[in-house]
Structures are given as structure tokens and as C-alpha cells.
Amino acid sequence: MASGSAIHDATPSVRQQAVLDAVLDLMVEEGDQLTMDAVARRASCSKETLYKWFRDRDGLLTATVRWQASRVRTGQYEAHALDVAALSESLRDFATTWLGVISSRASIALNRIAIGDAASRKSNLGSIVLANGRFAIGDRLKPVLEAGRAAGLLAFDDTETAFRTFFGLVGRDVQIRLLLGDAITFDAAEIRRDAARAVEQFLALYGQPKR
Template sequence: MNAAANKLEEQTLTDRQKAVLDTALQLLVEGGEKALTTSAIARAAGCSKESLYKWFGDRDGLLAAIVTRQASKVRTPAHSDEVVSKEQFVQELNHFAQDLLEVISGEVSLALNRLAIGQASKGDDALGRQLLEQGRGRIGEQMTQLMAQGAKLGFVKVPDAHAAYQILYGLVLKDIHVRLLLGATLKQEEADFKSAAGDAVSQFMQLFENCTK
């Protein structure tokens, strides 16, 4: 990835940059890959192509920024060591679970994943790698740290923090994402994301809660 994209990752996105990326995401939803050009993004966002290149660099840099922007909508604790009570720990798990359901079930994430799958079938795995590294990978790193903190403080008993995160991820999403990608609609109880998230976290805590503490 080029220097411009690397530089962007090291700083906080401005409101203007966030708006531009959200415009790009909407173009993708409405028009697919063909709509996702620098000219179209610049025109729809009311900025110049020069600004896009300055902020995001080449196409891979723009895709990385788009994926990072989408992944940022899933709340994860910036500093897991600030979670010092069991109540905080469970609250963070609930925030994560609810946000994950909302983001993954949204039109933007579905469009990104469908595009990545289509490109991968043609031998182009660039977007797929971005989704894994900049999206799920980053979220996974932060949540693994939270799991390790929870284990350290005795809130849960997990020999492997990353494996525990993966189990939570599975409990939250089940097969929802696959079904949505294939065109299915959510059942009424699944569409109540707050309730579904709470159920998943409760199931996770029942599996891993350290009752000796």
C-alpha cells in the first residue's frame, strides 16, 4: 500500500474524509463496482480527484480506507485495559455484538462482500484481503485484547483469547451473513439486533464465565 494510505491510517479521519468515504460506500450500494470510480466519487462528494489521491492514494488505498471506515462502525474498546469491572466487560461485548449485527446485515457490508467474492472468482483478491485485514482483522485484534483482559481479571475463563473471540463471533452471527448474501431476509427475532446481541453474549458468558471468582 502506498505512503498516502499508510499516512491516513496513522491519523484520525476528518469529518470531510468520512463523508467522502460514506459517499463512496453509497455509490457501491447503488451502482456496484462500475460506479466506484474516482471521477464518480469526486463528483458525488463534491471534491476534486486530486483530493482523493492526496488523501487515499491509489485504488487499493481507497479500498482500504473504505473498508476501514465501514469497520469503524463496529464499536470495540480503544484500550481494553481500561475495562476494569465485569459489568464493563459484558457491556463492551454487547456493544460489539449489536454493532456487528447491524453493520454486517446492512446494504453496504453486503455490497462490499459480494463485490469481493465476485472479484476473487476472477483472480483478484485485493478487496477480499482488505476486508480480512482492515475489517475483520482489526476488529479481531481489539476484541482478542478485550478477551485477554477479561480473562486476566477473572471475568471469563478462556485459555485462548482469540479462540474465545471467534466463538463469540459465531454465536453473534450464526449463519445470518451467509443467508443475507444469498438474498434471504432476516426473521423477526433476528432483526431485533439488541435482543439477538444480548442472547449471544449471555450464551458466551454461560460457556466461559469464571464462577470461581
């Protein structure tokens, strides 16, 4: 049977969300010692249910990464009526939620395990995180950037390059420091300030001058 989540891109049910949160909790507590048995015990469900929902361990990991990445939002906007205020708000929403996610204990644990597994080829978690984390999040934000360009608010030639610039302005060295054990902490107000600063810097680089 092919690996991958049986729930695909659909929003997981409340019961499935509890299972995915259990996976994240186990990663924080036990590192890469993650088994279907352990997840079933923690989530108070049967292994048969896990296999029915997620097919296999890779499917469970894929659904877990998607669930964590779903917390990163781009806000609501109307492409046909996009202005600087709406564009800035959508970018700030992305930056705020992304910083909140990457600085969480669950994401730190998940990414540490993914890096270790990618180096040792122990599992497919590294490629799963890339596909359903970084690349999926990029696909979520790029339409916002392209809508800003279509509205004459942004000027760039390559969407991927513009996204990577914004991604770098938001993240700076935060994620690598967290992964390496730096005990930096962020409260909600600091995350909002960092997000607003990144948006301001991005618009200074790519924003169209007012006519």
C-alpha cells in the same frame, strides 16, 4: 508509489468521511463499477484530491473498509477494575454494533463485491476487507477478552479461539443469509436482544464460576 491510505489509522476528517460514505453509496447502487471518476463526481471533489488523500484506488478502498469497521465498538472499561457487568456491557456493545454494521446495505454491498473480486482476482478488495475488517475487528476485541481472563472472569487457553467462538455466537448464519439475498431485517431492539443472547451464551461457555 505504494498502495494504502494516506490517512492511515487516523480518524478521517468530516470531508474525507463524506467521500468514504460516497464510496459506500456507489457500491450499493452500482456494485463493483467503482472508479475514481465516479467517486469524485459523487463526492463533489477533484480526482487530484482523492489521490492526495488516498494515493490510489486500493488506498481509497482500504480507508472505506476502515471507516465502515470503525462503527464496531467495544465500549469503555477499566481493565484494573473489570467486573462481570462491565465485561458484559463491553461485549454487548461489540455485538450490537457489529450486527448493525453487517446488516447494513453498505456492508452487504461491500462484502459481495469483495467476495466476487477475490474469486476473480479483479482487485485486492478481498484481502483489504480481511485485513481491515475481520482481522482488525478481532484485534479490537481480543484485549477485552484477555482483560476478562486476567480479572478471573473468563477461562480460555487461546484468545483467537475464544474470539472466533464469540464471533460465531453473535453472527450465527446472519451474514451469509444476507449476502445470499435473504430479505431478513433487524430493528434496533432485535439486534440488542440477539447481542445480549450471544453474550449470555459466551459467558456460559467461558465464564468463571462464582466462588
